[in-house]
Amino acid sequence: MDKALYTGMSGAMRSMQAQAIHAHNLANATTTGFRADLAQAVAMQVSGDGLDTRVLTRAAGAGTDFSQGVLQETGNGLDLAIKGEGWIAVQAADGREAYTRAGNLEINPFGELLTGNGLPVLGNSGPVSLPPFEQMEIGLDGIISVQELGQGAEVMATLDRIKLVNPANADLEKGADGLFYRRDGLIEPAAAEVRVVTGYLEGSNVNIVDAMVEMISLTRNYEMNITLMQTLQENSEVSAQLLQVQ
């Protein structure tokens, strides 16, 4: 039997895996600060006897699309979006420093500044903690100023500064929890040039048109591979008939 059946199968498998990546992107088309995953294929040559005609394929992650999402106005003082490049530093569930673009912040009863999914936002030294306040403002560079409870607007105090970082995209990788980490496990120093705007959130950067077109092309690719397998099946049926004793 022709082993080309396995070549067809690897093509179909790869289409399905790439389809899963696009499905994940489309499912997150409205997730705040989401960064789309890219898919690519790698050729895998099978060497052996005879001519090298067998090249299988395998899905490979191609990292993350780091382009900007669209800023959406929310008017909420605890929402912040990063203008241009940069990341907000948060403390991941395992205590490591992670980076996110999702700036929908909240304050818990202990005055800690948290992200929408409950992770502490990091400041100059460790997680940001706020006293009871009347008014809080986040400045362009992440500076948090607070008018403490019972005090007038003239005693607006600068408390802490949200740690904003700007590592090279090549240094970052997406963790299993969807947050970004430095590849080498080091801690990125704060970057003074990163700017934030309050009252805005950054949408997902998934290019939906691209993802839909990619899905169609993957479906056709998948069908071609299946048709190839079908042809091979017919071939082997015919050769079995040839050998049949009349």
Added chain:
Amino acid sequence: MHAALYISKTGLSAQDNRLTTISNNLANVATNGFKRDRVAFEDLLYQIQRQPGASSTQDTELPSGLQLGTGVRTVGTQKIFTQGALQTTTEALDVAINGRGFFEIQMPDGTSAYTRDGQFQLSADGELVTTLGLLLEPGINIPENASTVTIGTDGVITAVVSGTGTVNIGTLNLVDFINPSGLEALGGNLYAETISSGNPQQNTPGQNGMGTLVQGALENSNVDVVEELVDMITTQRAYEMNSRVISTADQMLQFITQNL
């Protein structure tokens, strides 16, 4: 089976949740003191098929592994406590809070609930109650023969009683929470304290960051109709795209079962 089927299913249920929230916001566009909800999404965990950073040879490493995401999840809904527009009604017992704070309401079971809906009425005993007939905490009793009731911006209530003149009949206090978004919405414009909202802090209106009271006005819902409608459109399109992925994945499975 095809992983994309289940991934898109998470997308569909997330958009479903979002539409439910939008429809609730729109249904309450004219509810006094209503605060709109917002849904927060997060991407589900990733399944690592090949570890990024693993060595591909002794000297080189894989620049990126193969991580398959598993979809999206609704982390929660967040009440947005921005101020609603004040609407003048000239009704003496309508009170709006201009700024932070809640009125404390005594529930029938003795616990406290909190509201920003200041459309008060009088009970048969002359007590100030909400539209649902629940008593304010502390209770305010308006004398039977009072003609004019005045509520000051600091919550002091005075009434002109025939024969006695102007008398002070009580004070409307406000309470506040460090994290109002953490309050549990009970329905009926009421909220209950939770661990994440923090403890209620009672204060005089206009002091310690509390809002001032405005008599003869009501706070409208803070739902922005245009924003909700735009959200509804994006929700619908996102829903359609996810269901398109499901039908595509289904076609692929159909193709293989029919042709092999």
